[in-house]
Amino acid sequence: xxxxxxxxxxxxxxxxxxxxWALRTVxxxxxxxxxxxAGMAMSGGDVAIVTGSSRGIGKAIALELGKTGCRVVIxxxxxxxxxxxxxxxxxxxxxxxxAIQADCSKFEDVxxxxxxxxxAFDGDMPSILVHNAGITRD
Numbered sequence: 001x002x003x004x005x006x007x008x009x010x011x012x013x014x015x016x017x018x019x020x021w022a023l024r025t026v027x028x029x030x031x032x033x034x035x036x037x038a039g040m041a042m043s044g045g046d047v048a049i050v051t052g053s054s055r056g057i058g059k060a061i062a063l064e065l066g067k068t069g070c071r072v073v074i075x076x077x078x079x080x081x082x083x084x085x086x087x088x089x090x091x092x093x094x095x096x097x098x099a100i101q102a103d104c105s106k107f108e109d110v111x112x113x114x115x116x117x118x119x120a121f122d123g124d125m126p127s128i129l130v131h132n133a134g135i136t137r138d
Contacts, residue, residue, distance in 0.1 A: 046070045047070070047073070047126040048073065048126060049073040049075060049128070051104050051129075052132040053074045054099075055082050059082075063086065066097060072097040073098055073100050074087050074100070075099075076101055077102070077103050078101075098120045098121075100113055100120070105133075
């Protein structure tokens with residue numbers, strides 16, 4: 001992912017989240033900028049929620065955010081084992097991460113996700129949200 005600027009527009013149950021949460025670039029995080037604005041250093045330890053991050057693209061994004069110093073929430077719907085592996089990878093590289101189960105198609109689970117995130121990181125709320133969760137229908 002080095003050198004690639006992902007623009008992440010996050011939606012939560014079809015509603016746009018605040019712009020400060022929704023628009024981030026992995027490339028700008030690596031360069032020490034926040035929200036794509038030059039000259040504003042990203043505070044180490046921003047809290048990031050990456051939904052659907054136990055595998056695939058979500059996993060890659062979560063790992064990259066962990067490398068930038070973010071405290072990362074690995075969200076999963078049913079694959080706790082895979083989520084725990086991602087948490088282990090981030091921690092093995094010196095980062096902070098937790099796995100939180102939530103089905104992003106259910107409003108109550110999304111509320112739980114944010115509450116558990118705040119609890120896990122001493123009351124801090126996420127400043128980065130990557131909504132990557134999806135379903136596969138065969």
